[in-house]
Amino acid sequence: xxxxxxxxxxxxxxxxxxxxxxxxxxxxxxxxxxxxxxxxxxxxxxxxxxxxxxxxxxxxxxxxxxxxxxxxxxxxxxxxxxxxxxxxxxxxxxxxxxxxxxxxxxxxxxxxxxxxxxxxxxxxxxxxxxxxxxxxxxxxxxxxxxxxxxxxxxxxxxxxxxxxxxxxxxxxxxxxxxxxxxxxxxxxxxxxxxxxxxxxxxxxxxxxxxxxxxxxxxxxxxxxxxxxxxxxxxxxxxxxxxxxxxxxxxxxxxxxxxxxxxxxxxxxxxxxxxxxxxxxxxxxxxxxxxxxxxxxxxxxxxxxxxxxxxxxxxxxxxxxxxxxxxxxxxxxxxxxxxxxxxxxxxxxxxxxxxxxxxxxxxxxxxxxxxxxxxxxxxxxxxxxxxxxxxxxxxxxxxxxxxxxxxxxx
Numbered sequence: 001x002x003x004x005x006x007x008x009x010x011x012x013x014x015x016x017x018x019x020x021x022x023x024x025x026x027x028x029x030x031x032x033x034x035x036x037x038x039x040x041x042x043x044x045x046x047x048x049x050x051x052x053x054x055x056x057x058x059x060x061x062x063x064x065x066x067x068x069x070x071x072x073x074x075x076x077x078x079x080x081x082x083x084x085x086x087x088x089x090x091x092x093x094x095x096x097x098x099x100x101x102x103x104x105x106x107x108x109x110x111x112x113x114x115x116x117x118x119x120x121x122x123x124x125x126x127x128x129x130x131x132x133x134x135x136x137x138x139x140x141x142x143x144x145x146x147x148x149x150x151x152x153x154x155x156x157x158x159x160x161x162x163x164x165x166x167x168x169x170x171x172x173x174x175x176x177x178x179x180x181x182x183x184x185x186x187x188x189x190x191x192x193x194x195x196x197x198x199x200x201x202x203x204x205x206x207x208x209x210x211x212x213x214x215x216x217x218x219x220x221x222x223x224x225x226x227x228x229x230x231x232x233x234x235x236x237x238x239x240x241x242x243x244x245x246x247x248x249x250x251x252x253x254x255x256x257x258x259x260x261x262x263x264x265x266x267x268x269x270x271x272x273x274x275x276x277x278x279x280x281x282x283x284x285x286x287x288x289x290x291x292x293x294x295x296x297x298x299x300x301x302x303x304x305x306x307x308x309x310x311x312x313x314x315x316x317x318x319x320x321x322x323x324x325x326x327x328x329x330x331x332x333x334x335x336x337x338x339x340x341x342x343x344x345x346x347x348x349x350x351x352x353x354x355x356x357x358x359x360x361x362x363x364x365x366x367x368x369x370x371x372x373x374x375x376x377x378x379x380x381x382x383x384x385x386x387x388x389x390x391x392x393x394x395x396x397x398x399x400x401x402x403x404x405x406x407x408x409x
Contacts, residue, residue, distance in 0.1 A: 038406045047387055058325070065249035075102065077234055092221045228320075253312050290310040290327060345366075
């Protein structure tokens with residue numbers, strides 16, 4: 001039993017001794033440093049300066065005077081006198097509607113007015129007649145009353161029958177009724193005449209309305225404008241309120257463009273200080289002077305800024321609505337800023353300095369842009385940038401702080 005335990009222990013000790021001897025006798029290998037890869041980059045030495053930044057925004061032509069002319073009456077389209085895109089002057093005829101139904105309505109209104117005028121004259125004549133008949137009717141009542149009184153005396157003396165008295169009384173009552181009716185007609189004359197005058201005014205208004213509707217059968221340009229859209233053709237039946245043609249004012253064109261949010265505060269302050277904000281717009285290959293007239297009163301949902309409305313100050317050709325315009329907007333001059341090519345910018349707010357052949361990331365603030373010799377440069381500033389610093393102007397896919405680089409000579 002004792003031998004069975006000792007023998008395995010001896011084997012384990014001998015194995016461990018052999019392994020230890022092999023490890024100790026292993027030759028040592030001296031590690032060699034691998035040279036770090038260097039990236040060849042272009043660079044630019046910084047020079048602090050004073051610059052007026054420019055920002056580039058994009059917008060489209062629109063106008064606050066864009067009118068949709070509609071039909072005021074129900075009629076057929078008789079004639080369309082313009083085409084889409086055509087320029088027209090204020091008062092020019094654009095569309096003519098059929099006036100047959102409108103003329104018939106006008107004739108009906110004229111007949112109604114003539115009938116009402118005749119009713120007024122008839123009432124006045126009737127009133128004069130009633131005044132004349134009033135005295136006669138009073139005399140008839142008096143005579144009838146005298147007949148009744150005589151009949152009563154004769155009846156009391158038994159010189160006539162009761163039937164004669166009743167007949168005289170009935171005649172008196174009829175004359176009194178006629179007198180009351182006549183007096184009532186005379187009393188109601190003013191009310192009847194007022195009612196007829198009101199009807200005459202209503203008839204006059206309806207006649208005037210029919211004349212206005214007749215004049216509206218010709219659709220005219222409300223101002224100097226261009227036809228942007230036609231929605232009817234000859235022979236169409238239109239109802240009141242149906243759209244006929246769209247026109248827009250050529251003298252009030254402006255460009256709506258969204259100004260990035262980071263510039264809105266500065267631009268609003270310039271406007272509050274009455275500092276002119278100049279801009280140029282690229283339209284059909286030519287630069288056109290613009291001026292920022294106002295800022296929009298509403299921020300659109302999911303927008304990255306605020307819309308600015310630019311007035312077109314000097315452009316002779318009429319622009320179609322929706323024309324795309326590239327705008328370069330000039331801001332106030334900035335001190336201690338640096339001009340860099342866009343290739344120096346990493347992300348939205350980072351550049352890399354070269355210090356001792358190593359890259360160093362620096363956060364910057366984008367101030368704007370500037371164009372020189374057909375190239376656009378970015379204007380930046382940062383407390384960590386100084387005149388004489390060297391900035392990488394090559395885009396490296398793996399740029400990071402500590403990356404070793406070589407600059408092009």
